[in-house]
Amino acid sequence: xxxxxxIAVMIALALAVTRxxxxxxxxxxxxxxxxxxxxxxxxxxxxxxxxxxxxxLDIALVYGLLNLIGTLAVLKYFRHGDxxxxxxxxxxx
Amino acid sequence: xxxxxxMALLTMLAAVTVAIIVQxxxxxxxxxxxxxxxxxxxVLIVLDAVDVAMTEASVGAGISTVxxxxxxYLTGQKRELNYHRSxxxxxxxxxxxxxxxxxxTWGLPAFGIQDAPVHTHIAPTFLLESIPETGVPNVVxxxxxxxxxxxxxGETTVIFTAGLGVMLxxxxxxxxxxxxxxxx
Numbered sequence: 001x002x003x004x005x006x007i008a009v010m011i012a013l014a015l016a017v018t019r020x021x022x023x024x025x026x027x028x029x030x031x032x033x034x035x036x037x038x039x040x041x042x043x044x045x046x047x048x049x050x051x052x053x054x055x056x057l058d059i060a061l062v063y064g065l066l067n068l069i070g071t072l073a074v075l076k077y078f079r080h081g082d083x084x085x086x087x088x089x090x091x092x093x
Numbered sequence: 094x095x096x097x098x099x100m101a102l103l104t105m106l107a108a109v110t111v112a113i114i115v116q117x118x119x120x121x122x123x124x125x126x127x128x129x130x131x132x133x134x135x136v137l138i139v140l141d142a143v144d145v146a147m148t149e150a151s152v153g154a155g156i157s158t159v160x161x162x163x164x165x166y167l168t169g170q171k172r173e174l175n176y177h178r179s180x181x182x183x184x185x186x187x188x189x190x191x192x193x194x195x196x197x198t199w200g201l202p203a204f205g206i207q208d209a210p211v212h213t214h215i216a217p218t219f220l221l222e223s224i225p226e227t228g229v230p231n232v233v234x235x236x237x238x239x240x241x242x243x244x245x246x247g248e249t250t251v252i253f254t255a256g257l258g259v260m261l262x263x264x265x266x267x268x269x270x271x272x273x274x275x276x277x
Contacts, residue, residue, distance in 0.1 A: 003094055010101050013132075017105045020128050021112040029124040033131075037154065040131045043098075044138050044146075050094065051141070059143055063134075066155040070127055073159040077166065 002050040009046055013039045030074050037067035095139050102136045123161045130154040144233065163263050 016039060020032035041063045048056030109132065113125045130153025137146035202209040223235040237245050 006094070006098060010098060013135075014101070014105060017109060017128065017132075020125060021108060026118070026120055026124070029121050029128075033124050033128050036128050036131050040135050040150070043135050047095075047098070047138060056138075056143060059147055062147060063150055066151055070155055070158045073162055074124070077162050 002046055006043065006046045006050060009039055009043050013043070030071070033074075034067065034071045037063070037070070041067070099136060099139050102132055102139065106132050106136070119165060120162075123158060123165065126161070127154045127158045130157065160259060167263075 016032045016035045020029050023029045041060045044056055044060045048054055109125055109129050113122055116122050130149055134146040134150040223232050227235050227239050229235045
């Protein structure tokens with residue numbers, strides 16, 4: 001069962017990598033990068049069960065947090081053109 | 094099964110590397126290098142090196158992406174400059190380095206062999222005596238945080254100093270910009 005799940009995750013990973021390489025706009029690549037991060041978490045969990053190491057689920061949580069930070073940084077750069085943008089400036093002005 | 098997963102992941106890694114070389118838009122290169130790091134972390138997971146994989150994911154995909162985007166913002170350079178130079182010297186250097194590395198692997202013991210020097214030197218001592226001496230069930234944690242704790246402390250200091258430098262660089266420009274805004 002875990003074998004089939006890992007094959008499915010690998011196919012999804014291949015599709016996402018294809019979109020990241022071909023993707024005409026940057027947003028395609030950002031979305032593909034986020035998807036690849038999520039699929040890496042899934043692969044980590046599935047391989048953990050496949051190899052009899054279900055403790056790896058804890059590490060999958062750390063991966064999820066990292067993925068969120070990377071995507072947030074990219075999107076903040078797009079929204080404001082600046083990483084150190086102060087949100088309070090928007091509300092004041 | 095793990096062999097096939099590794100083969101598929103390494104094929105995707107090669108494809109992403111070629112895409113990074115071909116790509117001219119620097120922002121896309123940053124995104125693709127983040128994808129590269131996540132795929133590399135998956136390869137390391139399949140190789141049963143979860144701690145190295147976590148470092149690769151946090152440094153390569155997490156921090157590097159943020160720092161590179163910060164660099165793109167500070168330099169304002171969205172595309173690679175179009176200048177031509179000879180590829181002969183870089184090609185020679187990379188081919189020579191690759192050939193030397195492949196030549197170096199011939200001297201390594203066979204993959205997974207039990208009599209390799211790394212398994213006979215001090216590893217049995219750690220495996221046998223770490224639990225009676227320290228009481229920590231995870232041997233890797235014992236080595237990192239007990240036997241080599243000063244080494245780990247030094248590494249942490251280096252990483253802290255590097256992070257401090259980056260924060261000073263990025264935060265310094267922000268303060269200057271604020272002063273300029275109040276003047277105008």
